[in-house]
Amino acid sequence: xxxxxxxxxxxxxxxxxxxxxxxxxLRRGLRRFAPVFALAVxxxxxxxxxxxxxxxxxxxxxxxxICMCGCNEILTQCNHVGCKVSGAMLQExxxxxxxGDSDDLILQSFVQxxxxxxxxxxxxxxxxxxxxxxxxxxxxxxxxxxxxVIHHWRQRVVMAPAAGASVSPExxxxxxxxxxxxxxx
Amino acid sequence: xDLFGSFALLLAFLxxxxxxxxxxxxxxxxxxxxxxxxxxxxxxxxxLIWLGFGSLAYLFFTDNFSMAYVVEHxxxxxxxxxxxxxxxxxxxxxxxxxxxxxxxxxxxxxFAYRGKHPELMPYVGVVCAGVQLFFLTLNNFxxxxxxxxxxxxxxxxxxxxxxxxxxxLNPLLQYTEMVIHPPILYSGxxxxxxxxxxxLGALLGRYPGEKWIHLTRRWxxxxxxxxxxxxxxxxxxxxxxxxxxxxxMWDPVENASLMPxxxxxxxLHSVMMQEKRGMMRVWNVWLVFTTFLLxxxxxxxxxxxxxxxxxxxxxxxxxxxxxxxxxLTLLVCIVAYWRNRDYLRSxxxxxxxxxxxxxxxxxxxxLLVACIAVISGTLFPVLSExxxxxxxxxxxxxxxxxxxxxxxxxxxxxGIGPLLAWRKTSMSSLRRNFGGPMLIGLVAGVVGIxxxxxxxYVTVCLILSxxxxxxxxxxxxxxxxxxxxxxxxxxxxSVAQLTMRNTRRYGGYIVHFGIVLIFLGxxxxxFNQDKQMEMPAGAEMQIGPYHLTNxxxxxxxxxxxxxxxxxxxxxxxxxxxxxxxxERRFYPANAESGTMVAIYSTLKEDLYVVYAGRxxxxxxxxxxxxxxxxxxxxxxxxxxxALGTLLALVPSxxxxxxxxxxxxxxxGTVAVPARxxxxxxxxxxxxx
Numbered sequence: 001x002x003x004x005x006x007x008x009x010x011x012x013x014x015x016x017x018x019x020x021x022x023x024x025x026l027r028r029g030l031r032r033f034a035p036v037f038a039l040a041v042x043x044x045x046x047x048x049x050x051x052x053x054x055x056x057x058x059x060x061x062x063x064x065x066i067c068m069c070g071c072n073e074i075l076t077q078c079n080h081v082g083c084k085v086s087g088a089m090l091q092e093x094x095x096x097x098x099x100g101d102s103d104d105l106i107l108q109s110f111v112q113x114x115x116x117x118x119x120x121x122x123x124x125x126x127x128x129x130x131x132x133x134x135x136x137x138x139x140x141x142x143x144x145x146x147x148x149v150i151h152h153w154r155q156r157v158v159m160a161p162a163a164g165a166s167v168s169p170e171x172x173x174x175x176x177x178x179x180x181x182x183x184x185x
Numbered sequence: 186x187d188l189f190g191s192f193a194l195l196l197a198f199l200x201x202x203x204x205x206x207x208x209x210x211x212x213x214x215x216x217x218x219x220x221x222x223x224x225x226x227x228x229x230x231x232x233l234i235w236l237g238f239g240s241l242a243y244l245f246f247t248d249n250f251s252m253a254y255v256v257e258h259x260x261x262x263x264x265x266x267x268x269x270x271x272x273x274x275x276x277x278x279x280x281x282x283x284x285x286x287x288x289x290x291x292x293x294x295x296f297a298y299r300g301k302h303p304e305l306m307p308y309v310g311v312v313c314a315g316v317q318l319f320f321l322t323l324n325n326f327x328x329x330x331x332x333x334x335x336x337x338x339x340x341x342x343x344x345x346x347x348x349x350x351x352x353x354l355n356p357l358l359q360y361t362e363m364v365i366h367p368p369i370l371y372s373g374x375x376x377x378x379x380x381x382x383x384x385l386g387a388l389l390g391r392y393p394g395e396k397w398i399h400l401t402r403r404w405x406x407x408x409x410x411x412x413x414x415x416x417x418x419x420x421x422x423x424x425x426x427x428x429x430x431x432x433x434m435w436d437p438v439e440n441a442s443l444m445p446x447x448x449x450x451x452x453l454h455s456v457m458m459q460e461k462r463g464m465m466r467v468w469n470v471w472l473v474f475t476t477f478l479l480x481x482x483x484x485x486x487x488x489x490x491x492x493x494x495x496x497x498x499x500x501x502x503x504x505x506x507x508x509x510x511x512x513l514t515l516l517v518c519i520v521a522y523w524r525n526r527d528y529l530r531s532x533x534x535x536x537x538x539x540x541x542x543x544x545x546x547x548x549x550x551x552l553l554v555a556c557i558a559v560i561s562g563t564l565f566p567v568l569s570e571x572x573x574x575x576x577x578x579x580x581x582x583x584x585x586x587x588x589x590x591x592x593x594x595x596x597x598x599x600g601i602g603p604l605l606a607w608r609k610t611s612m613s614s615l616r617r618n619f620g621g622p623m624l625i626g627l628v629a630g631v632v633g634i635x636x637x638x639x640x641x642y643v644t645v646c647l648i649l650s651x652x653x654x655x656x657x658x659x660x661x662x663x664x665x666x667x668x669x670x671x672x673x674x675x676x677x678x679s680v681a682q683l684t685m686r687n688t689r690r691y692g693g694y695i696v697h698f699g700i701v702l703i704f705l706g707x708x709x710x711x712f713n714q715d716k717q718m719e720m721p722a723g724a725e726m727q728i729g730p731y732h733l734t735n736x737x738x739x740x741x742x743x744x745x746x747x748x749x750x751x752x753x754x755x756x757x758x759x760x761x762x763x764x765x766x767x768e769r770r771f772y773p774a775n776a777e778s779g780t781m782v783a784i785y786s787t788l789k790e791d792l793y794v795v796y797a798g799r800x801x802x803x804x805x806x807x808x809x810x811x812x813x814x815x816x817x818x819x820x821x822x823x824x825x826x827a828l829g830t831l832l833a834l835v836p837s838x839x840x841x842x843x844x845x846x847x848x849x850x851x852x853g854t855v856a857v858p859a860r861x862x863x864x865x866x867x868x869x870x871x872x873x
Contacts, residue, residue, distance in 0.1 A: 066578045072436070074581060077429045120580035122565060128577055131565040135558035135587050142550040149546065150538060153464075 058097045061106055062090060066120050074120055190240030191331040194281075197233035198321040200226050201314050208311035212390075220307050227295050227310045230317055231288035238272075238285040241330050245272055251347035254278060254330040260353040260774045262745045270364040271354045276488060276503070277330035279367070283484070284320040286368070287375040291317060294379050294404070305397065308386030316378050319510050328503060353774025356746075362422040370415025370442060374480045376408025377445060380452075381477035384470050388521045391528045395459055398469070402456065403834055405473075409449045410830035416442050417823035428780035428795040430715055430811035432819070435584040437492035440563045441483030444556050448476040451552040454545050461607060462542065466529040467522075468549070474518045479556075481511050491567060539610045544602040551595045558587045589642050593649060596704055599697050600653035603660050622659065626652035646708040650701045657694045657701075685838045692833030699829055702822030709790075709815030717797065719805040720751070729812040731785075731792050732756040736764075738806055746770045748781075751796045751806060755785055767796035767808070790814040 059076055067078035069085035075093075078086040089110070096106045110118050122131040204226035211219040241254075245268045250256050258271045258278070273282035291313045298306050324330075338344035357363075380401040387397035419442065424432035433439060452472040458464045486492055489504025522529075562579045569577045604610075604618040630648035638644050665679035674682070684691040716728045720735040727733070737752040753765045765783035772779065778798075785792040793811040800807050 064582060066580055072578075072580075073429065073434065077431065077434070115576060117576040117578050120578055121583045121586075122569070122577050122579055127573055128565075128569055131562060131569075131579060131583065132587075134561040134565075135554060135591075138557040138561075139550075139554045142554055146546050146550050150543065154538075 057103070058090070058093045061097070061103060062093055064107065064120050065089070065093075065110055065118050068114050068118060188331075190237045190244070191325075191329070193233045193237040193240060194321065194324050194329075194331070197230050197237065198318070198325050200230045200233060201318045201321050204230055204314040205311060205318055208307055208314060211307045212311065217303075220303065223307065223314075224295055224299065224310055227314055228292055230314065230321075231292035231295075234281075234284050234288040234317075234321075237324070238281055241278060241281060242269070242272055245269070248351070249347075250349065250351055251333055251345055252330075253332045253334050256334065256348050256351045258351070258354055260351040260745075262774070263351075263354055263359075264745065266361075266364060267354055267359050270358055270367075273367050273371075274354055274358050275330075277324075277328040277332075279371075280320060280323050280328050281330050282367070283371060283375060284317065284324055286371050287317060287320065287378055290376055290379050290404075294382075298400070302392075302396075302400070304390055305383070305386055305392045305400075308390045308392075309382045312382035312385050313378065316382070319506075323503065323506060327506060351774070353745075353772055355775070356770060356772045356777050356779030357426055359745075359772075359779065360422060360426050362418055362425065366415060366418040366422050369411050369418055373408050373410075373412025373415050374442075374445070374483065376404065376411055377449065377473075377476050377480050379404040379408070380473050384473040385518065385521060388470055388525050388528065391525055395463065398456055398459055405449065405453060405456075406830060406834055409446065409453060410827060410834075412442065412446045412449065413830070414823065414827050416446060417820070417826075421820060424793075424816070425782050425784065426780065428782050428797070428809075430713070430793055430795070430809075430813065431710075432816070435562070435581045437563045438483075438487050440559045440584075441486045444483060444559055445476045445479040447552050447556040447559070448472055448479060451549045451556075452476060454552075455549050458542055458545055464542065465545075467526070470522065470529060471518075472549075474515075478511055478514060478518075481507060481514070485511065486563070492563065539605065539612070539615060541602065541605045541607045541610075544598060544605050548595070548598050548602065551591055551598065555588060555591045555595070558591065559584070562587065592704065593642065593645055596646070596649045596653060596701070599700065600649060600656045603656055603694065603697075618656070618659070622652045622655035625655055626650075640708075640711045643708045643711050646704055650705050653701050654698060657698050660694055661691070684832070685835075688835045688837045689833045692829045692831075692835075695829030695832060696826050697829075699822040699825030699827075702818045702825060704822075706815045706818030706820075706822060709813065709818070712814045713811065715809065715811040717807060717809040719800050719803060720808040721805045726808065726810060728792070728810045729790070730757050731762075731810075731812070733765075733794070733808070733810060735806070735808065745774070746772045749796065749798075749806075751794075751808060753783070753794060753808070755792060765792075765794050767794045769796050769798050786817050788815075788817055791816045 062076035063074055065075040067073050067075045067083065067086040067089065069078060069083050071078050071083075075086055075089055092110075093106065096109065101109075107119070116123070116128075122128040124132055204223050207219055207223035207226060210216075211223050244252050244255050245259055246265065248255070248259070248261050254275060254277050258274045259268055263271065271278075273279040294313070295306075295310060298309075334346050334348065335343045336346045383397045383401040383404075386392070416439075419439065420432040423434070423439075449472075452469060455465050455472065456469055459466055459469050485504060485507035489507065491504060562584055565579050566577055569575060600622070601619065604615065606614070626648040629651040630644050633644055633647050638647070661680055661683065662676075664683040665676050668674070668679040668682050669676055672679070672682070714729060716726060718724070718726055720726060720733075722735055722737055725732065725734050732755070734754045734756070735751055736754050738749065739752070740747065740749050742748075748768050748770045750766050750768045753767070754761055755763045755765055763785045765785060767783040768781035770779045770781060771777075780795060780797075783794045783796075785794075791811075791813045793813055795809040795811075797807040797809045799805060
């Protein structure tokens with residue numbers, strides 16, 4: 001990218017020939033050192049990014065674990081002063097993140113060390129996946145029930161014949177009251 | 186006084202037995218004298234419970250350290266304000282407090298309807314007495330707060346002894362909010378007994394029509410309001426005291442308070458279908474039953490030790506009693522329903538899918554799914570351990586993932602519900618009402634994205650919040666415009682008139698607006714920041730736009746605790762905005778410590794500073810600062826919900842249609858009356 005930027009940059013045509021020659025020499029020099037420069041920038045950037053990622057990743061991963069001191073809180077939210085358990089767990093997390101371990105590997109290592117209870121969320125597979133499935137099943141079943149109820153209610157509608165016995169004033173008054181009641185809110 | 190309290194509770198239990206038995210006999214024989222006698226016995230139970238509770242309060246305020254419960258939860262230097270809170274800080278006292286609040290509700294119901302509804306009230310009395318008997322059994326025989334301290338004397342006989350001082354109150358409870366949060370939350374829990382008693386009584390007695398709904402509507406709203414405010418106060422307490430920077434961690438006890446609130450919310454909506462259309466009778470009865478059962482279940486969760494929680498009482502053997510009561514109540518409900526199910530047949534049918542009725546059905550579905558998600562998540566670790574033998578955790582990330590979409594869908598329904606008419610809504614009317622607010626909501630979403638909003642759920646929440654707010658405003662505007670046109674009054678006065686004409690409806694809209702603010706406040710969580718560092722005097726920290734300088738540390742001795750306090754100057758843009766004093770307190774009486782968080786709260790964000798103590802390695806003070814956006818909106822929303830609920834409880838003012846009088850009626854015409862009297866109540870309690 002840097003090379004293309006350098007290539008695309010041209011000095012103004014109004015420059016005098018000796019200055020143009022100097023620019024050409026500078027461009028050549030830059031072109032020669034461009035890969036080295038780009039590498040330096042990339043390393044600097046990636047170091048910075050890795051450092052940022054390290055703490056962010058550790059925080060994100062810490063949010064997926066439970067502190068095992070018995071407080072039952074998320075690891076990064078344990079508020080016990082000098083909590084040795086959360087301190088040690090967070091330190092271990094930082095070390096593993098710095099070592100470049102993958103998220104899965106880090107989480108698995110915590111599961112092996114503390115058991116499945118360390119994960120703040122139940123697994124999505126096996127028996128414990130049922131925890132995720134229950135709300136979805138409840139919604140699906142509820143939706144089915146609502147649709148059935150609506151279908152049932154709509155089928156019960158009985159159409160009255162257009163012409164029939166005349167409506168008495170009492171019936172009309174009752175109907176008006178009923179309409180009032182049903183439409184006042 | 187200890188004996189007085191014990192005797193009062195024992196007598197209350199005996200009176201309760203009589204009220205229950207005499208009530209059943211009264212229902213069977215229909216003898217008026219027996220009905221009255223059972224009712225009076227029910228009221229006597231309440232008075233005796235008040236005396237029992239009063240005597241426990243007296244023991245706390247007089248530092249009677251011959252009582253085991255007082256020793257455990259109080260000490261001499263405890264301020265009087267917190268001695269009051271200490272009454273319900275333990276298992277035994279909180280159960281008596283439950284009985285006390287329940288007795289206020291029961292007494293009020295029995296007194297308010299004395300001599301009225303003779304076919305229904307004996308059933309209500311029996312159900313209330315049954316529930317009170319259960320709690321009085323616990324108060325008297327399982328978890329009595331009146332146990333005295335005893336020791337073997339010189340002759341080998343048991344002698345009463347008194348301790349010089351008590352162990353003191355849990356530091357987490359020595360906070361102003363803790364004095365009001367439990368009473369308000371418990372008022373919610375216990376209040377649901379009244380609609381339950383009326384629903385079961387109406388079912389057992391096959392009480393005609395929808396009258397029990399009208400009789401219990403205000404009771405339900407009161408209980409619902411208390412429960413909601415209690416939940417929010419609990420969240421605020423957790424936020425200000427626990428010092429972890431959040432207000433809701435999906436703790437089992439928090440979940441236990443949310444479950445009945447969700448089903449009660451569903452009931453408050455679906456009950457309108459029964460009132461207006463005579464529909465969903467079975468559903469409503471079961472919603473009331475479920476709400477009551479969930480209040481007892483929540484109490485079971487808090488007290489049985491079946492789940493781990495920071496709020497739970499000490500593990501005890503009380504759990505089976507609650508399970509037994511829940512099982513028995515459920516059995517009674519099932520039998521009552523099965524024997525009287527034909528009484529609950531619906532009057533009407535659904536005319537259209539696009540109608541207010543449908544929106545209530547979906548609202549109920551979503552609220553119930555949310556409730557099931559909370560219950561299943563709370564109990565799944567127990568189920569997993571029981572079936573698989575492995576312990577798992579179901580923490581906040583699970584609940585957030587599951588409940589976020591549910592909550593947003595509910596917010597969407599909050600917006601479209603008021604736009605739909607009863608029975609049927611035409612598509613053109615839907616487009617007309619729906620189009621504008623949704624379009625503006627979408628524009629707000631786009632503006633949010635342009636301004637840097639990159640969180641999907643927050644963007645959706647913003648769109649829906651704008652949409653719902655606009656639909657609410659439109660509802661007010663349309664109604665007020667009609668009144669303004671008729672009466673000539675200005676728009677603001679018309680809004681007031683409109684609201685007072687149908688307090689339930691417009692109070693409900695205000696509640697909806699409060700809920701919108703709460704949703705917006707919660708969405709701020711996506712942008713929380715925090716920073717923790719050692720900060721000796723002179724050290725500085727930058728978090729968001731705030732620059733914190735630790736100016737000093739001091740340590741002082743108060744009568745009840747020792748405190749370490751940081752003095753932190755907070756600057757913003759080079760200008761000092763506030764001084765914050767986060768504290769860490771140590772209570773020698775029970776050798777426990779507690780946090781006093783310092784919060785600088787604005788509408789935009791909260792700067793939340795915790796003095797986390799001294800670093801174990803360097804002994805330097807550690808400050809943990811959080812920047813939590815929009816938290817104030819949650820408390821503001823809660824206050825608006827409470828206001829809306831209060832407004833909905835106010836009886837509606839009947840509109841009086843004033844028609845200009847015809848001064849001189851021409852010959853051969855009929856004179857128009859000067860005033861049309863308000864429509865007589867048709868038994869449905871008017872518009873409210």
